[in-house]
Amino acid sequence: MSDYIQTIRSKVGHLPIILNAVAGAVVKNQQILLQERTDTKNWSLPGGYMEYGETFLETLQRELIEDSGLQVEPLAMLKTFDQGFTTYPNGDQAQVISRLYLVKPVGGHLITSPTDETLSLKYFDFSALPPLLNQQNQEMITCVAKYLKIS
Numbered sequence: 038m039s040d041y042i043q044t045i046r047s048k049v050g051h052l053p054i055i056l057n058a059v060a061g062a063v064v065k066n067q068q069i070l071l072q073e074r075t076d077t078k079n080w081s082l083p084g085g086y087m088e089y090g091e092t093f094l095e096t097l098q099r100e101l102i103e104d105s106g107l108q109v110e111p112l113a114m115l116k117t118f119d120q121g122f123t124t125y126p127n128g129d130q131a132q133v134i135s136r137l138y139l140v141k142p143v144g145g146h147l148i149t150s151p152t153d154e155t156l157s158l159k160y161f162d163f164s165a166l167p168p169l170l171n172q173q174n175q176e177m178i179t180c181v182a183k184y185l186k187i188s
Contacts, residue, residue, distance in 0.1 A: 041089040051128040058121075058133050059097040060084035060174075061109055061140040062181040068160035069178060072104050074170060075156050077126060081170040082177055083107075084135070085154075093136045101140065104155050108144035115139055116180050121173030137177045139184065163187050 045054060060082040063070040071080040083104035087096045094111065101109045114136060121133035147158050161167065163182045169175055182188070 042086060046129065051130060053130040053132060055132045055134065057087045057093075057096075058085055058135045059087070059093050059100060060135050060137050060177055061097055061101045061105075061111075062115070062137065062177070063101075063105070063107065063109070063140055063142060064181065064185060064187075065160055067185075067187050068162055069181060070105065070158060070160050071167065072154075072158055073156040073167075075151065075154055077170055078156070079168045079170050080161075080166070081174045082137075083155075083158075086133075097136075097138055097140070102145060103152075104148075105158055106145050106148040107142045109140035110143045111138045111140050113139045113184070115184055116177075118173050118176060121171060123171050123173075133173065135173060135177065137180060139181060 061084055062082060072083045073080055083101050085100040085104065097111060098109065101107050116137050118135045118137065121135055123133055124130050148155055
């Protein structure tokens with residue numbers, strides 16, 4: 038969590054807030070890369086919250102390196118999702134507005150040991166997904182499958 042979000046949380050506690058985020062879809066051999074999260078112990082697309090003053094593309098590049106270890110190049114902005122409601126284990130509530138990008142790796146390498154945000158990374162078949170963070174992640178993955186015409 039950025040200092041900006043921590044500052045907001047120090048003022049509003051667990052009350053619902055609106056946050057902007059990005060997610061990057063990395064697809065290889067018709068499988069999608071997912072991140073096992075340290076906070077909720079379930080899975081999501083790599084990505085995260087914008088820091089104050091960042092653009093969506095700057096956030097995308099920063100978050101993909103932090104969450105996956107990959108430097109990426111956006112191939113397409115697929116959709117903006119604005120109905121992502123999440124309650125985190127600590128009680129924080131947020132409506133997350135996420136911009137989804139299809140990306141390709143251009144550098145770096147997948148993280149192989151746990152970090153502050155990532156327990157593990159794994160590619161999954163679109164039809165055999167693990168437990169996801171929220172409905173918004175499911176909708177984003179479905180969007181990627183439709184865009185790439187993967188059934």
